[in-house]
Amino acid sequence: MTASRAGRTHPAKLGPVLRAIADPNRRRILDLLAGEDLPVSRIADRFNMSRPGIIKHLRVLRSARLISVRRRGRERVQSLNVEPLREIEAWLSRFDAFWDDSLQKLKRQVEEDT
């Protein structure tokens, strides 16, 4: 990548986020939470999956900073944190923009030389 675009977000930081969203069930959980904050029981209701299974996925999402948890009485309410997704999006669009930039520079350089 070019000096100006790459390396701002350290790839090691993105690893857990990429792993977390590589799983379709975890993406579904994020999709649910994009609509509203939900307690674990309400998330489990929407899935054909055991509660421990859901809790395992939530743990992965939490360690990737994709969700945060707060207590409300006896419930643990899960909410989406979009910041890590923003970093992923920036990382990917850099790739595309990197080629746009480089090829435009090539075009200018060649045409000036002709």
Added chain:
Amino acid sequence: MRQIRKELMINAPVAKVWEHLTDPARIAGWFMPTDFKPEAGSPFVLNSHCSGQVSCVVKEVVPQRKLVYTFKPPQLSSESLVTFLLEEIDRTTRLTLIHSGFEKLKPEETGIIDEFDQGWEGHFLKRLKALLEDGK
């Protein structure tokens, strides 16, 4: 999926474009400083002084028509493939760039790239974009 494809018209003959694609001094001007040699099988690096070295190996050289090399920036866990195709049309050049080979990446990396290409199940990306734009 798993490729980025760009096409552009350059107002110059292919011989001129080829020079800028294969001469290290000229590559440094639009891309990165390099020890590139236009010989199939020869390794080279592209030096990005901020984010480190991109490791490459020349795969195919067809003068003024096609140049292929492997491309492994530090951000990716394994090499990908960069292809330049040149075609002359009335003294101008159509240049096509294809960046492919992302399927060699680790499962978690291909996961994300696949999803982006297919537009994500349930329009997840659209919703994500909306969220980002709302600045939540």
